[in-house]
Amino acid sequence: MYIRSVGNISAQLSFSQLLKEPAVYTTNRLTCIEPDYSTIVDPKLIRRMSRIIKMGVAAGMECLKEAGINNPDAIITGTAYGCLADTESFLSKMVENKEELLTPTAFIQSTHNTVGAQIALMLKCHNYNNTFVHRGFSFESAMLDAITLINDGDAASVLVGGVDEITNTSHQLLSRFGLYKTNPVSSASIFESEGKGTVDGEGAAFFLLDKKASGNDYAALKALHTFYKPAGKSVVEKNISDFLAMQSVDANDIDLIITGKNGDRKNDEVYEQLSASLFKNKVSVNYKHLCGEYPTSSAFALWLAANCIKTGIIPGLPTAKKPSTILIYNNYLSIHHSLYLLSAC
Amino acid sequence: MDKLMYNLKEQIIRQxxxxxxxxxxxxxxxxxxxxGLGLDSIDxxxxxxxxxxxxxxxLANAEEGQSVFRSVRTMAQYITEHQPA
Structure with missing residues (x-):
């Protein structure tokens, strides 16, 4: 199947800007550069939308616009945290108002499936609509559902995306678990900063997957595989080797590996080991210095890979060979591991 | 009444x-x-x-809502008539 179009809202302005000059931040949380939503969403609808809903809807609509499709056969979303700001809003009001005088809007908008539902409402699209909430596999679950629908012939074109947002509360709470750097660091050098923690991130990325080639696709999506809590680095290696073997792809056939290194020393150990074994002498790039770490960040990686294949240019490696085959390997908190294989059309 | 209606407008915009x-x-x-303003049932x-x-x-009963929320003036009148002393 093919990635026909993409829509992405992240801490980076666009892929062309990323090639020219990636946005660099000194912080421990990377927030999105948001567009002027009034050009994308009806202002009457915007007033009820929280930031994540606007980000998700805008990325989804941008993706559909590029594909020239306004009624996909399915809309599938993956999100780990859902609409956090709205959830915080109505929970806070419950406490403040002693469980009385609760306003409906924040509650209605707080459900995890709001982004997918809003896109469907705007399109008046009554087709299959589903949202997956599965921690670090949320986006992968959405993708697997989309792939299954297409492979089973139940859908020809599917809008699928991953969305997650940072709020002050979520950043504070997750910081207590030691997930993020305690001091601001330059996003350009998070991989050199020793020690614990990474940079918090957020984003919304959507893809229009199509059964048939359109002649102007970004890339072909060959396969997706997930594995959970591998017992050790050798199990990770075996999963990757088996995944490639299943696709009849040799490690030497891969032009570019996009890894989920995030600057946390413990998290990155597995990537270091792979770069000395299975990925030895392979061209590889990281992506979490561009978008931060969040449970659906692999959607950003997929957006990056699709653009690399379409343009033939790898951010940070302008002289590298035009990539025809890209492997994405990411893990979230060393628990949820995912692999994507893409190739040129 | 004019002051109340102005306050109401500010509160509606904020809410x-x-x-x-x-x-x-x-x-x-x-x-x-x-x-008019294009509000709906959630509003x-x-x-x-x-x-x-x-x-x-x-509001004593939901049926009142239609007449109370017809305009800012009807809201202000209802508030004036029903506000606790």
């Missing part, structure tokens, strides 16, 4: 997040729903909460 509007943009007798619930929060007035 419903009508960022593009100023109190002067809302007519005293302009319908709030459908053809009606927000307005009920607004009455309770700001003026300690609880």
């Amino acid at each position: 419903l997040n009508l960022k593009d509007l100023k109190p002067e943009d809302i007519g005293d007798d302009q319908p709030l729903f459908v053809e 009606a619930l927000e307005l009920i909460v607004l009455l309770q929060q700001e003026y300690k007035i609880k």
